[in-house]
Amino acid sequence: MEAELHEALRRCPADYAEVRWEELERSRVAFQRDQLMTLERSREAGGIVRALVGGAWGIAVFTDPDEISRKLSEATQLARAATRKVRDPIRLAEVAPVQDRYLPELGVDFREVPLEEKRKLAEAYNRLILNFAPEIISSSVRYTDALRHVIYANTEGTYLEQAIPDVTVLLLAVARRNGDIQQAFESIGEAGGYEIAQNLEERAEAAARRAVDLLSAKPVKGGRYTVVLDQELAGVFIHEAFGHICEADFLLKNEPMRKVMQLGRRFGVEQLNVVEDGYIPGRRGNAPYDDEGVPRRKVYLIKEGVLSGLMHSRATAAKTGMEPTGNARAVSWEHEPIVRMRNTYIEPGEASFEELISGIDHGIYARGAFGGQTEFEQFTFSAAYAYEIKGGELGEMLRDVVLTGNVFDTLRNIEAIGNDFQLKGGAGGCGKGGQAPLPVTDGAPHVRVRDVIIGGR
Amino acid sequence: MGILERATQAAESAELYEELRNTVDVTFRGGEIEKVGSREILGRALRVIADGRLGFASTAGEDEEGLLQAALASARHGDPAPFKFPKLSPGEKVEVLDEEVLGISPDELISWGEEAVQAIREEFPDVIVDASLSRGTLKVRITNTSGGELTEERSHLSMGIEAQWIREGDIYLLWVGRTVRRRVDLVPEELIAETLKYLRWGEHVVPAPQGKPPVLFTPKGTVVLFLPLMVGFSGLSVVMGTSPLKGRIGEQAFDQKFTLVDEGRLPYGPSSRSFDDEGVPTSRLPLAEEGVVKNFFFDLRAAALADADPTGSGIRGGMLGGGGFRTPPSPSMRNIVIKPGQGSLDELIAEMGDGIVVVDVLGLGQGNVQSGAFSNNVGVGFVVKDGKVKGRLKNTMIAGNVYQVLKDGLVAIGGEPEWVYGLAHVPPILVEGVSVVSR
Numbered sequence: 012m013e014a015e016l017h018e019a020l021r022r023c024p025a026d027y028a029e030v031r032w033e034e035l036e037r038s039r040v041a042f043q044r045d046q047l048m049t050l051e052r053s054r055e056a057g058g059i060v061r062a063l064v065g066g067a068w069g070i071a072v073f074t075d076p077d078e079i080s081r082k083l084s085e086a087t088q089l090a091r092a093a094t095r096k097v098r099d100p101i102r103l104a105e106v107a108p109v110q111d112r113y114l115p116e117l118g119v120d121f122r123e124v125p126l127e128e129k130r131k132l133a134e135a136y137n138r139l140i141l142n143f144a145p146e147i148i149s150s151s152v153r154y155t156d157a158l159r160h161v162i163y164a165n166t167e168g169t170y171l172e173q174a175i176p177d178v179t180v181l182l183l184a185v186a187r188r189n190g191d192i193q194q195a196f197e198s199i200g201e202a203g204g205y206e207i208a209q210n211l212e213e214r215a216e217a218a219a220r221r222a223v224d225l226l227s228a229k230p231v232k233g234g235r236y237t238v239v240l241d242q243e244l245a246g247v248f249i250h251e252a253f254g255h256i257c258e259a260d261f262l263l264k265n266e267p268m269r270k271v272m273q274l275g276r277r278f279g280v281e282q283l284n285v286v287e288d289g290y291i292p293g294r295r296g297n298a299p300y301d302d303e304g305v306p307r308r309k310v311y312l313i314k315e316g317v318l319s320g321l322m323h324s325r326a327t328a329a330k331t332g333m334e335p336t337g338n339a340r341a342v343s344w345e346h347e348p349i350v351r352m353r354n355t356y357i358e359p360g361e362a363s364f365e366e367l368i369s370g371i372d373h374g375i376y377a378r379g380a381f382g383g384q385t386e387f388e389q390f391t392f393s394a395a396y397a398y399e400i401k402g403g404e405l406g407e408m409l410r411d412v413v414l415t416g417n418v419f420d421t422l423r424n425i426e427a428i429g430n431d432f433q434l435k436g437g438a439g440g441c442g443k444g445g446q447a448p449l450p451v452t453d454g455a456p457h458v459r460v461r462d463v464i465i466g467g468r
Numbered sequence: 469m470g471i472l473e474r475a476t477q478a479a480e481s482a483e484l485y486e487e488l489r490n491t492v493d494v495t496f497r498g499g500e501i502e503k504v505g506s507r508e509i510l511g512r513a514l515r516v517i518a519d520g521r522l523g524f525a526s527t528a529g530e531d532e533e534g535l536l537q538a539a540l541a542s543a544r545h546g547d548p549a550p551f552k553f554p555k556l557s558p559g560e561k562v563e564v565l566d567e568e569v570l571g572i573s574p575d576e577l578i579s580w581g582e583e584a585v586q587a588i589r590e591e592f593p594d595v596i597v598d599a600s601l602s603r604g605t606l607k608v609r610i611t612n613t614s615g616g617e618l619t620e621e622r623s624h625l626s627m628g629i630e631a632q633w634i635r636e637g638d639i640y641l642l643w644v645g646r647t648v649r650r651r652v653d654l655v656p657e658e659l660i661a662e663t664l665k666y667l668r669w670g671e672h673v674v675p676a677p678q679g680k681p682p683v684l685f686t687p688k689g690t691v692v693l694f695l696p697l698m699v700g701f702s703g704l705s706v707v708m709g710t711s712p713l714k715g716r717i718g719e720q721a722f723d724q725k726f727t728l729v730d731e732g733r734l735p736y737g738p739s740s741r742s743f744d745d746e747g748v749p750t751s752r753l754p755l756a757e758e759g760v761v762k763n764f765f766f767d768l769r770a771a772a773l774a775d776a777d778p779t780g781s782g783i784r785g786g787m788l789g790g791g792g793f794r795t796p797p798s799p800s801m802r803n804i805v806i807k808p809g810q811g812s813l814d815e816l817i818a819e820m821g822d823g824i825v826v827v828d829v830l831g832l833g834q835g836n837v838q839s840g841a842f843s844n845n846v847g848v849g850f851v852v853k854d855g856k857v858k859g860r861l862k863n864t865m866i867a868g869n870v871y872q873v874l875k876d877g878l879v880a881i882g883g884e885p886e887w888v889y890g891l892a893h894v895p896p897i898l899v900e901g902v903s904v905v906s907r
Contacts, residue, residue: 055528070505074529264498267634391831391845413843466865
């Protein structure tokens with residue numbers, strides 16, 4: 012395909028153009044209670060071309076590989092329709108052309124594992140959940156694997172082939188007592204082989220046990236609390252609430268927000284360091300290059316409490332006079348790359364967990380994440396479950412804990428950072444601009460934050 | 469030999485679903501055109517029943533042999549199929565295609581976006597405007613070995629405006645959008661007017677009343693209320709035992725003012741279609757009438773498990789439309805219609821005294837949706853005092869349970885329904901019993 016792509020690009024009249032062709036091999040097994048909802052192993056292929064003409068993009072998505080040349084012309088035409096209206100043309104930061112191939116090690120190659128075995132694995136987890144207790148009325152167990160093979164070429168001479176594996180398992184239990192329904196889940200996601208999905212029996216039972224426990228948990232009382240976030244929830248917080256506003260694409264034509272996000276501005280305590288790590292082999296969605304063919308770099312978003320970097324595509328880097336960071340990612344061949352996170356985390360501090368909760372007279376220990384959303388400075392995210400903190404000690408289990416706030420206030424309100432760092436890739440993913448779920452990894456140690464608003468009845 | 473015919477050499481029955489998606493979309497960022505795109509995507513899914521077992525596979529593009537082998541392999545390790553593929557008969561067509569939409573050029577889409585940018589900037593020069601416009605068609609073809617073939621071409625046209633008003637210490641983000649099937653149903657001026665109205669209302673931030681004040685959901689805001697119902701009325705949730713409405717047909721589960729209909733066949737309804745993604749004819753299905761639970765909605769599988777009739781609700785891509793051909797059908801609502809009452813949004817505001825208006829929330833679908841619980845940060849909301857909008861609220865959470873609120877807390881349903889999210893035709897709804905907490 013390499014020669015064909017170069018030839019098609021050579022003939023493209025656009026100022027700049029690129030082609031990405033992807034082939035996906037994947038399996039899915041999904042049980043809901045006793046029903047096998049999905050059992051599939053299949054392949055798909057599709058492509059996208061992007062052409063830059065006079066500072067505006069034309070894009071064409073297609074599924075017929077014989078159409079590459081025609082789609083490059085189409086994208087060029089579409090860009091021309093926009094070009095006439097452009098006053099502030101898009102430019103691309105320079106990067107050195109690369110030619111490279113990347114094939115990760117898979118451990119147990121999931122493509123060699125029979126579909127039947129995957130079914131049995133998921134079914135066994137499902138049975139563990141359903142048989143755990145009489146209160147368990149339903150379940151959802153999902154196994155997925157995928158190898159995304161990406162071929163990328165552009166008019167500057169870059170040619171890349173990258174294969175990105177992804178294995179996820181979702182273990183969800185639903186419990187009911189009287190009219191009350193509660194659910195709990197464990198979610199696993201790594202870029203590796205089949206071994207990632209194996210030996211998760213304890214996690215399945217943990218999900219079931221927690222769903223039953225939540226039936227007896229107290230609904231949280233809404234109000235303002237000092238909250239200790241566990242590693243997972245602190246990771247979701249830093250991704251959702253802060254990570255997204257460090258994606259430079261939304262600053263591109265947004266003068267006021269660029270002023271807010273000035274490098275050098277203090278956002279938190281001295282001990283706070285936030286990292287956007289480009290390439291950690293084995294973590295979800297990781298590969299050496301992004302979907303613009305740019306090497307993925309490590310960036311400190313916050314260093315010692317001060318804003319020190321942002322995430323860039325080639326266009327946002329050119330606009331702001333920064334270096335591209337390799338953050339341009341597409342969820343699939345159906346989409347163009349946009350500025351996205353990769354591995355986002357709060358670096359560990361020095362406090363032990365006991366130190367974090369001691370001294371909290373009346374607070375909340377919030378654990379796990381149901382999800383989160385952010386709208387610039389406003390964020391909200393749901394803890395999967397929580398505990399009261401009373402007189403510096405953990406108390407009763409709580410539920411319905413939804414945290415909300417203003418990210419700038421909340422970062423300032425981080426009082427203490429734990430020493431027990433963890434990175435976690437879940438079975439879900441990140442959504443932005445209609446592109447979801449993008450595999451990402453978040454991480455953090457335990458973190459203590461004062462003045463967090465908790466919604467509740 | 470066609471793929472179905474080849475499938476029957478190894479399977480008793482088979483079903484082929486094909487979709488061809490053609491769209492043109494334009495994106496404005498910071499008030500300026502950024503990109504124009506086209507999509508031409510062929511997706512296919514094959515289901516087979518072999519030795520009584522169900523198999524499924526999907527693919528994008530042309531690979532027929534791969535699709536067939538993948539579906540047969542899935543069936544070999546699958547479970548007994550609880551249903552049979554229905555005989556496909558064309559039946560009466562619903563109007564879902566507007567030829568005029570096909571003729572809309574990128575230039576025209578660009579001009580609508582420019583119009584929005586200009587109108588908003590004129591009154592609010594500091595507001596940053598992003599906009600997206602899209603038009604296209606989805607051609608669906610379903611064939612199966614029970615006989616027959618169904619095809620339909622459906623048009624869609626959508627426009628979204630995002631306004632960002634950023635001032636020191638305050639960021640106000642507003643999104644207004646509409647998805648329709650007909651060109652005449654998309655009036656850019658209406659979206660512009662809605663954006664301007666909420667910008668005017670939101671210029672100043674004021675403290676929100678605390679406790680349990682009256683809460684008025686605008687049509688867009690009602691998604692907080694109807695999202696849990698999309699799960700609760702699903703035949704699959706009922707079969708799985710996770711729906712709080714299980715076993716409650718005929719019961720007064722909601723206030724008498726509340727009537728909810730799953731409308732599959734409204735002419736040019738944004739989610740209307742003549743048949744579902746399994747080839748079952750769609751219907752008008754009352755779910756709750758005057759507060760009484762009437763029906764649940766079913767795809768072939770859930771219907772077979774519940775010993776009920778399929779309702780033409782087998783949709784690929786799930787509740788909110790993602791995934792498409794890659795996802796096996798599951799029960800999903802078509803157009804969600806809540807029967808309107810009386811009074812415009814402004815009249816309801818005048819009548820509510822002191823309270824809040826909710827337009828948009830963050831964290832939709834987070835938490836325990838099955839139980840009906842919601843707990844959301846209000847993304848766009850306003851404070852009402854003495855029947856007048858006083859300003860925008862911030863840093864405020866609302867929480868409650870939909871099943872409680874729509875039974876004991878339903879004060880009034882308004883009279884001017886609007887299409888929201890391309891799937892619901894809903895009026896404003898005024899409720900009490902929702903807790904409001906601000907910092």
